Amino acid sequence: MPSANPLPPLASLILLALVLTAAMFDLRFRRIPNWLTGAGIVLGLAASIFERGIWPGLRFSLAGLCLALAIYMVLFALHATGAGDGKLMAAIGGIAGWKHWVGIFIVTAILGGIAALALSIWRRRLKKTLWNVGFVLSEMKRGRPAYLANEELDVRSSKGLRLPHGAVIAAATLAYLALGR
Numbered sequence: 001m002p003s004a005n006p007l008p009p010l011a012s013l014i015l016l017a018l019v020l021t022a023a024m025f026d027l028r029f030r031r032i033p034n035w036l037t038g039a040g041i042v043l044g045l046a047a048s049i050f051e052r053g054i055w056p057g058l059r060f061s062l063a064g065l066c067l068a069l070a071i072y073m074v075l076f077a078l079h080a081t082g083a084g085d086g087k088l089m090a091a092i093g094g095i096a097g098w099k100h101w102v103g104i105f106i107v108t109a110i111l112g113g114i115a116a117l118a119l120s121i122w123r124r125r126l127k128k129t130l131w132n133v134g135f136v137l138s139e140m141k142r143g144r145p146a147y148l149a150n151e152e153l154d155v156r157s158s159k160g161l162r163l164p165h166g167a168v169i170a171a172a173t174l175a176y177l178a179l180g181r
Contacts, residue, residue, distance in 0.1 A: 006180045007096060010047045014040070015095045015177070019170035022088050026166030032084030040091030041065065047095065064093030064101045071105070079147040079154040085165040092173065100176070107179075108172035115168055119161055129161065 007015065018040040022032045044065075048057035072086030089108075093101040120129035132146075132153060139146040147154035154160070 007100060007177070008047075008051045010051060011044070011095050012177060014043045014047055015092065015173060018043075018088075018091060018095065019166075019173045022084075023164075023167040023170035026084070026164040030162070030164065032082075032088050032166045034084075034087065037084065037087035037091045040088070041094045044091060044095030048097075060097045061094045064096055064098040065090050066093070067098045068093030068101055068105075078145050079156060081165060082155055085169065088166055088169055092169070104169075104173050104176045107176045108169050111172045111175065112163070112165065112168045116161065116163055119163055123161060125161065 006012075018036065021036055025036065026032055045058070045061045048061040051057065052060055068089040069086065072081060072089050075081040076083055076086050089101075089105070092104060096104060116129070117126075120126045132150070135150060136146040136153060139149065147157075151157045152160040
């Protein structure tokens with residue numbers, strides 16, 4: 001899954017600092033601060049320009065940032081993720097570029113599914129969680145957002161299982177980088 005071209009050392013260092021700090025904030029406060037994601041975007045752009053040159057670096061960073069932002073804007077609009085998670089993934093895209101971001105996104109989805117399954121088993125809600133997954137898929141097929149009919153499926157609601165997505169993103173990024181070495 002990792003790209004044949006590993007991330008340069010400076011980009012890897014910035015990425016590690018970003019996701020580990022974001023995970024700590026998300027686990028402790030259930031928020032990912034704007035100053036952190038903003039700094040990640042700026043440092044990612046600067047590192048790309050430094051490592052690749054002005055125009056190639058800008059294209060590299062902006063392609064990853066825009067792809068991540070587009071996907072996470074849709075997830076945010078569907079109330080499936082928070083704004084901080086989307087900004088974190090945009091910063092990751094700006095640092096890692098679109099190809100690496102897609103790999104990190106896939107690993108995040110897999111680890112997130114495993115973590116959600118484990119959390120639902122731990123909270124003795126596996127049957128309800130599986131029913132909710134079926135309901136989400138059914139509503140998607142009809143072109144309707146599932147959170148409108150079931151408040152528990154709104155990421156902003158306290159009724160659902162709450163999983164710190166920033167921590168999952170950090171774990172997935174670490175796994176992706178480890179696989180790429």
